[in-house]
Amino acid sequence: MKLLSIKNESVVYRSKTKNVLAVNNVSFDIDKQDSVGIVGESGSGKSTLALALLKLLPKNADVTGEVLFEDKDLLKLSTDEFNDLRWKEISIVFQKSMNSLSPIHRIGSQMADIYTIHDGSADSDEVKGKIINLLEMVNLPTRVYTMYPHELSGGMMQRVSIALSLMHNPKLIIMDEATTALDVITQGQILNEIAELEKKLKIARIMISHDMSVVANTCRKIAVMYAGYLVEFGLVEDVILNPKHPYTKGLLKSFPPLKGEKGELRSIPGYLPDLSIPHEGCIFKDRCPQKENICLYTAPKTHIVENGRKVMCNFAGGDC
Numbered sequence: 118m119k120l121l122s123i124k125n126e127s128v129v130y131r132s133k134t135k136n137v138l139a140v141n142n143v144s145f146d147i148d149k150q151d152s153v154g155i156v157g158e159s160g161s162g163k164s165t166l167a168l169a170l171l172k173l174l175p176k177n178a179d180v181t182g183e184v185l186f187e188d189k190d191l192l193k194l195s196t197d198e199f200n201d202l203r204w205k206e207i208s209i210v211f212q213k214s215m216n217s218l219s220p221i222h223r224i225g226s227q228m229a230d231i232y233t234i235h236d237g238s239a240d241s242d243e244v245k246g247k248i249i250n251l252l253e254m255v256n257l258p259t260r261v262y263t264m265y266p267h268e269l270s271g272g273m274m275q276r277v278s279i280a281l282s283l284m285h286n287p288k289l290i291i292m293d294e295a296t297t298a299l300d301v302i303t304q305g306q307i308l309n310e311i312a313e314l315e316k317k318l319k320i321a322r323i324m325i326s327h328d329m330s331v332v333a334n335t336c337r338k339i340a341v342m343y344a345g346y347l348v349e350f351g352l353v354e355d356v357i358l359n360p361k362h363p364y365t366k367g368l369l370k371s372f373p374p375l376k377g378e379k380g381e382l383r384s385i386p387g388y389l390p391d392l393s394i395p396h397e398g399c400i401f402k403d404r405c406p407q408k409e410n411i412c413l414y415t416a417p418k419t420h421i422v423e424n425g426r427k428v429m430c431n432f433a434g435g436d437c
């Protein structure tokens with residue numbers, strides 16, 4: 118059953134000197150309890166896409182399209198209507214979410230304050246019980262309740278951020294590079310915990326990551342973004358085992374393989390194009406090892422190939 122449907126979402130950052138088309142006509146759906154990882158190199162529009170869903174973009178960003186969450190178009194909600202929904206229905210964890218906490222107040226009291234903003238009816242014992250339960254859920258000891266932010270390690274801090282995001286039982290959680298800054302062991306532990314919590318709490322997840330292997334190991338579907346476009350979307354096993362877009366193929370070669378022999382890693386030559394300059398033909402043409410003349414002048418359509426998989430390439434074939 119569909120939870121979120123992103124339809125033709127575009128985001129332009131406007132300034133006096135230029136307009137940056139950071140997200141270009143992106144569409145995909147997320148089912149209830151589904152998990153979608155968004156990958157792509159730095160500057161490809163991953164965070165902009167996700168922040169637009171939560172109305173967290175700066176004022177110079179113009180968002181168009183539709184974002185249907187259940188039946189509500191998030192882009193049309195008033196600020197009050199949206200504030201009601203944020204944390205209760207959709208929440209987000211950033212790489213450094215904990216930086217927004219006060220260094221001079223204990224974790225427990227800050228979590229309680231955040232809890233009561235959205236549910237003023239709960240009494241203080243009830244709130245404390247709920248918070249200690251949340252801390253346990255993310256494998257933190259009860260003593261964290263009385264600790265200050267500076268007393269926690271990076272992994273503990275991200276666990277507190279995850280506990281905060283789960284506070285009001287959201288249906289969707291967005292993780293924007295939430296475990297990137299952690300060491301590999303802590304990252305692995307937290308990702309496993311998240312997978313278990315999702316099953317238990319029936320939550321869907323959007324996971325933004327530079328790291329293909331993190332997405333491959335923790336998500337059911339993958340969305341590959343390049344220069345603001347969704348160039349490939351599908352089930353992780355389909356996309357990883359049989360990538361169809363040349364950018365996805367390049368991206369996969371630049372990460373160690375998940376299984377089997379470790380081959381030579383190759384980065385994709387060239388750079389992202391300047392997103393403030395209109396382009397002709399395929400956006401990936403300057404870096405594409407498979408380009409043909411058609412790619413120089415014809416913008417590729419998004420083809421639907423199999424299992425709801427989408428590929429935006431002139432040579433993807435299938436129905437469009």
Ligand SMILES: Nc1ncnc2c1ncn2[C@@H]1O[C@H](COP(=O)(O)OP(=O)(O)OP(=O)(O)O)[C@@H](O)[C@H]1O
Nearest residue numbers: 130137139158159160161162163164165166175392
């Ligand atoms: N506030 C802003 N004003 C103008 N341009 C912006 C703004 N924020 C982002 N951009 C531009 O939008 C494009 C997409 O940026 P975005 O941060 O969404 O990419 P990303 O894939 O999430 O990158 P990263 O992985 O580095 O976070 C980039 O060209 C970026 O320079």
